[in-house]
Amino acid sequence: MxxxxxxxxxxxxxxxxxxxxxxxxxxxxxxxxxxxxxxxxxxxxxxxxxxxxxxxxxxxxxxxxxxxxxxxxxxxxxxxxxxxxxxxxxxxxxxxxxxxxxxxxxxxxxxxxxxxxxxxxxxxxxxxxxxxxxxxxxxxxxxxxxxxxxxxxxxxxxxxxxxxxxxxxxxxxxxxxxxxxxxxxxxxxxxxxxxxxxxxxxxxxDSFDRPNITYRVLPKQEAKRQLWAFIKTHHAEDAGIVYCLSRAKVDETATWLAAQGREVVPYHAGLDARTREANQDRFIKGEGVIVVATVAFGMGIDKPNVRFVAHLDLPKSMEAYYQETGRAGRDGLPADAWMAYGLSDVVAMRQMLESSEAPPEIKRIEKHKLEALIGFCETAACRRQVLLNYFGEVLPEPCGNCDTCLEPVETFDGSIAAQKALAAVYRTGQMFGTGHLIDVLRGTMTEKIEKFRHDQIKTFGVGADMSKQEWGSVYRQLVAAGYLTVDHEGYGALHLTKSAAPVLKGQQSVRLRRDNQAAVKKSLRAQRGSRSGSSAPAVLSQADDDLWHKLKACRLELARTQGVPPYVIFHDSTLLEMVRQKPRDPYRMGQLPGVGTSKLDRYGDAFLAVIRQTV
The missing domain is CATH 3.40.50.300 (P-loop containing nucleotide triphosphate hydrolases)
Structure with missing residues (x-):
């Protein structure tokens, strides 16, 4: 050429x-x-x-x-x-x-x-x-x-x-x-x-980086309460997507969130086609609608003002996580990717992988992808660096816009804790899940401990100095690191792997991250959502926030008249520029990003009228 x-x-x-x-x-x-x-x-x-x-x-x-x-x-x-x-x-x-x-x-x-x-x-x-x-x-x-x-x-x-x-x-x-x-x-x-x-x-x-997205992963304790605290505090009026692994959990979560006062729709393959289409339509054409869905939802969703994507269960791979979280903040304005993650997620995903009918080579690749995602969840480093590194991209400096950057994670020499945890698995015959093992380590007498006489083994009570949550974190990290595996028959019993032997013998050290319990407790408490801090993707004065909401109302009315999603009229980023620059005539309106010739002709007068009446 x-x-x-x-x-x-x-x-x-x-x-x-x-x-x-x-x-x-x-x-x-x-x-x-x-x-x-x-x-x-x-x-x-x-x-x-x-x-x-x-x-x-x-x-x-x-x-x-x-x-x-x-x-x-x-x-x-x-x-x-x-x-x-x-x-x-x-x-x-x-x-x-x-x-x-x-x-x-x-x-x-x-x-x-x-x-x-x-x-x-x-x-x-x-x-x-x-x-x-x-x-x-x-x-x-x-x-x-x-x-x-x-x-x-x-x-x-x-x-x-x-x-x-x-x-x-x-x-x-x-x-x-x-x-x-x-x-x-x-x-x-x-x-x-x-x-x-x-x-x-x-x-x-192009770069895989989405700098406008804040990545957060926290230990799962009371997942629905943690989710609601996050939504109410940060996204009190915003559209968002909540992903769950099962249809039953989608329905349960959607019903629970709706009971808290939000407009919520479920989406999964168990719903009839008409209901799925109607729910997706409500989400796309509405303002501030939350959809709770399985991963069957979302591919190709163009809605640019999804302000958060939340995972109540672990996705199956880094690619799936990136694709799903990427549905937040398509307009370039600030958005959140939030996930509550626990050992049960690792167990469920590994059981699904093992029980699938995929050929061994596919299983091997999928296992690698899942392990990379677990590593992302457990990292004490900048999450964005870990995520981009997976896709072959290097971020030279920590991003400053993920949870591990905003609230740095403490790590510690966990070799002794790991030895105790692994020994408890070994001495109880590799037949029990984390709940029973933690009771053994903490010296808590239960009917099960009495039945199996586990109060007589050497590890009974050796971990009394650590809380249930701390031992849960240790076991979660030992599974993630490959020192333990979980049986795939649905009983959740932990088994030692070959990698555990050097740790048990004191020949290999283990470094663990210390979960921020203060942050976890905070995640359970819903703060009062601020109007301008939740719906408007910027901190606005009261007057500007009022204009923001009136412009959104104008957009919604025009969209409903035509039967189209509001964002095809103007993106949030364009409305925000109207708030910031407050154009008073068609020429200045036409200079705003996202206002082309056709849209200026069709909608310029309506939005200019709102600005003139409000300012």
Missing amino acids: SQALSIKSRDAALETLRRVYGYDAFRGQQAGIIDHMIAGGDAMVLMPTGGGKSLCFQIPALVRPGVAVVVSPLIALMRDQVDALRQVGVNAAYLNSSLDWRDAVEIERQVERGELDLIYVAPERLVTPRFLDLLERSKVCLFALDEAHCVSQWGHDFRPEYLQLSILHERFPTIPRIALTATADAQTRADIQARLNLGDAKVFI
Whole structure:
């Protein structure tokens, strides 16, 4: 590509960014990716959630002649992205099972007539002979393969239908393709390239860092109370996602949170399709709605103002954790990733792994991924450094915005405590769980101890100087470090591993982290939520907070009138700029980030009226 052509395409891309989307500059590697796509090159893009992946194919689609075909795995994702594109004046549509045949036929005709800029389709529809023939008769400018990790068996969300997408390279070899994902380790990246015939594609890897997210992991004691204290203190009016492992726990947690006075919806595969869709719709189109869900929820959720993601159970891998927590703060404003974690989580996930029917090689990889996540939970170092290191990225300095940075964790020589804990397992015959073992160590007489005469063994009472919580932490860390394992028959008995022998014999030292009990106790107490500190993503004066809420009310009314999510009108970040700058005329309103030409024409007067009446 000549330098003159490159400059021309870059100018066209930047003009499109300003006119359509209302932004003055690209972020990260967006400019290079867009330049490459406009020139007709193939690309594989790894960019964090909220990093602006969609612009990497949307802008080339608007600059290059023809229609862009976007492969997307979920109906809700297609609908949300098409709604957002239509708001900024882009001709976009989707083809999926939610349309009746008449609407589908009309959209196919629009594709063939060249009336659309982008068409969103599911992978199974794209590879049908009917749709491939339609593309042969149409002018296609590019293929965008979103959520590309779905093609890899090593990814966290494998979708077999994605394997068929290699047909695009065979059938349309001259049309550029871009594969995009937010989460893929080196093995997954290689798999994506191989399975999609993207061996010659240019790879763009942006930073995985999400500096606006504060990561917090705390020992699980009374998980629902800890969760409520966190929500009430930090997110009293905010939208959020709470993840649970089982359907029963989702229902129980959703009911409990609703009883505390929040608007809450459950989401899991046990609900009928209509209920799931209605609950997801309430979450997406509402303000301040909390969804409690299994991991079946969330892939492709575009809602940018999710202010927190909470885990009441351990995710299955670092990739899953990163993907799920990445649904918080997509708008770049402050957000929280909160998790309550205990030994029971480790036991449950390892039992699920062992009982799965996956082949040994897959189990080995999944075990490695789970161990990396457990290490993240138990670290005394900066969590962001550990997280980024897993994805091959180095953060030179601690982030200062995670719990271990904000409240540094104390470590200690835990060799003697580890010896006592392991000895208790050995001397009781490796037949009991942590509750009984802690009673033995603390010298607490119970019916079970009396029955098995465990008050007669040497370790009875040798740990009376430590609390139940402290011994629970020791056992949790010994399991996480691989000195102990838990039986997989559902009884929770601890067994020694080969690694335990040197520790028991005093030949190997063990360093442990000391759980911050003051922080744990604090996590159980709900503080009074501050209005401006919870709903508005910034500390605002009372007057500005009043304007913030009135702008949100205006946005919600406009969104309900059109039946679209509020964020497709304006993101929270744009409303916040309205609060800060208080524009009084269309020109100044049009200078705000996120206010493109179409949105200024459609909504400028309504929001200007709110500002003039309030300020």
